[in-house]
Amino acid sequence: MPNVSSLKNWPLLEASAAELKSASIASQFEQDSDRFSRYTLETAGLFLDYSKNQLDDEVMTRLHDLAGERNLVDHIKAMFAGEPINATEGRAVLHTALRSQADDLVVDGINVMPAVHEVLARMKQFVQQVRGGGWQGVTGKPVTDVVNIGIGGSDLGPKMVAEALVVPQLDSQPGGLKVHFVSNVDGEQLLATLAGLNAETTLFVITSKTFTTAETLTNARSARRWFVDQTGDEQGVDKHFVAVSCNAAAVTDFGIAEVNRFEFWDWVGGRYSLWSAVGLSIALACGMDAFEALLAGAEQMDEHFRTAPLAENMPVILALVGIWNRNFLDIPSLMVMPYDQRLASFPAYLQQCDMESNGKSVTLDGQPVGVKTAPVIWGAPGTNGQHAYMQLLHQGNEPVASDFIVALQPRQNSPFAEHHPLLVANCFAQAEALMGGRTADEAAATQVAAGYTLMDAQTLAVHQALPGSHPSNMLLMDLLTPATLGALIALYEHKIFVQGVIWGINSFDQWGVELGKQLAKTLITDLDPAQTPALHDGSTQGLVNRFRAVQAR
Structure with a gap:
């Protein structure tokens, strides 16, 4: 596979970037009255406006030609066909099958769809029950609280979706369970979660693909000990613990009966697994109807991604705009700002989905990538972010690209619906300000109109000027529903995949996280004052010695 920078369109795009850097985005609108209509598209309940990016038709053409040079259409077909595109692990990548209504998809000679549908049916029965x-539970009381114990993809996705879709008004009604999430091995999170819960009415969902993840098993064992201490009933674990895992033997060894294990498969990557039984906590929090609508919205985006021409394909366009900003405009980070408190955890979810997927420096054939890959993903819900970090975006000297996400209508029957126009106005205003900026003369005129003298206004204006031309995308939906959220998540999943194809990397492994896990296994022993520690670098050894000294007091 040739390095992406050696492809014909790469130097052409570099030349386009050099030409466009001196042209403001605002001036591109002034010169092109059709820019908005040409750089927007709509599908699966989502509307994308990418017109506030520093690009033109020539750039988009060359980006699509670059995708053609990478045979993107063939890569898309290979993923949906179940080919082992996760080359380093020899696995198919089939999170799309989890939300498919198809009856047949053969992987390694096995039709995987009957098993997918069977697990969904078991989930539905369990959730309804x-x-x-x-x-x-052991004392005959119904469940009031569910605690999902997992980490990474077994926590971030389910937590984000459950927060987004739970209906607060229903929490106190029958079936309105309170669902909690524990991921951190820091015992403080488990302590805070269990405080106030009644063991007799608490159900634990232990979610781990391998059922060997140290943080998850540590929390799970502590939760089991708490349950037994509270109820005095070791045998009651079966009524209060269920598992979501590929590893049947490890689940049984933990003490959870096989009948209480919900299966998923090695072709489901952790950060793409919320569509599987990993989403059991979502369904418990929001109901199976909502979970099925989430799947349906994602499938609608899948179908669009699979069939739409590249020039009209929302995930492809979002990916190519990201390539343009990252590689040709040299923008190192992407701020994701959902103007919806229900999506407060979406940036954290996307951090794993994007940076764990594409934070790579080696191509599929083991060669240096040679270009920058995944941007740093960060963000917080609006309008909070406006009062935190937007100052840096507007007047700092480090370029940042932005994705804004907002629903045009509030939650149905919201008692505070009158807040919503103010929320949307702030969202649109930030994108407009980032693009248009403000000159010193404009700032001075504003101050003069406010009563300042011309001299004072001009002195202050230099501090109030904003350069503008900061690129952003705007993603709109009429309402945040299970279906539109499913489409939104699938949109970003496919965007990440497309970027991985362009860069020539494997978006579906994560070897970079393994070394830290291995070192932690050694260090957990070294921290024991009764053990002879292994040799480490001077800094780590000093930290170990300090910990041991404190423990020995």
């Missing part, structure tokens, strides 16, 4: 009060 728990939410309806039929699943009872």
Whole structure:
């Protein structure tokens, strides 16, 4: 596979970037009255406006030609066909199958769809039983609280979706479970979560693909000890613990019966797994109807991604604009700002999905990538971010690209719907200000109109000028629903995949996280004052010695 920078369109795009850097985005609108209509598209309940990016038709043409040089269409077909595109692990990548209504998809000679549908049916039966009060604990009481214990993809996705879709008004009604999430091995999170819970009415969902993840098993064992201490019933674990895992033997060894294990498969990557039984906590929090609508919205985006021409394909366009900003405009980070408190955890979810997927420096054939790959993903919900970090975006000297996300209508039957126009106005205003900026003369005129003398206004204006031309995308939906959220998540999943194809990397492994895990296994022993520690670098050894000294007091 040739390095992406050696392809014909790469130097052409570099030349385009050099030409456009002196042209402001605002001036591009002044010269092109059709810019908005040409650089927007709509599908699966989402509307994308990418017109506030520093690009033109020539750039978009060359970006699509670059995708053609990378045979993107063939890569898309290979993923949906179940080919082992995760080359370093020899696996298919089939999170799309988890939300498919198809009856047949053969992987390694096996039709995987009957098993997918069977697990969904088991989930539905279980969710109805728990939410309806039929699943009872050791003392015959129905479940009131669910605690999902997992980390990474077993936490970030389910937590984000559950927060987005739970309906607060229903929490106190029958079936309105309170669902909690524990991920951090820091015991403080488990302590804070269990405080106030009644063991007799608490159900734990232990979510781990391998059922060997140290943080998850540590929390799970502590939760089991808490449950037994509270109830005095070791045998009651079966009524209060279920597992989501590929590893049947490890689940049984933990003490959870096989009948209480929900299966998923090695072709489901952790950060793409919320569509599987990993989403059990979503369904418990929001109901199976909502979970099925989430799947349906994602499938609608899948179908668009699979069939739409590249020039009209929302994930492809979002990916190519990201390539342009990252590689040709040299923008190192992407701020993701959902103007919706329900999506407060979306930036954290996307951090793993994007940076763990594309934070790579070696191509599929083991060669240096030679270009920058994944941007740093960060963000917080609007309008909070405006009062935190937007100052840096507007007047700092480090370029930042932005994705804004907002629903045009508030939650149905919201008692505070009158807040929503103010929320949307702030969202649009930030994107407009980032693009248009403000000159010193404009700032001075504003101050004169406010009563300042011309001299004072001009002195202050230099501090109030904003350069503008900061690129952003705007993603709109009419309402945040399970279906539009499913489409939104799938949009970003496919965007990340497309960028990985362009860079020539494997978006579906994560070897970079392994070394830290291995070192932690050694260090957990070294921290024990009764053990002879291994040799480490001077800094790490000093930290170990200090910890041991404090423990020995």
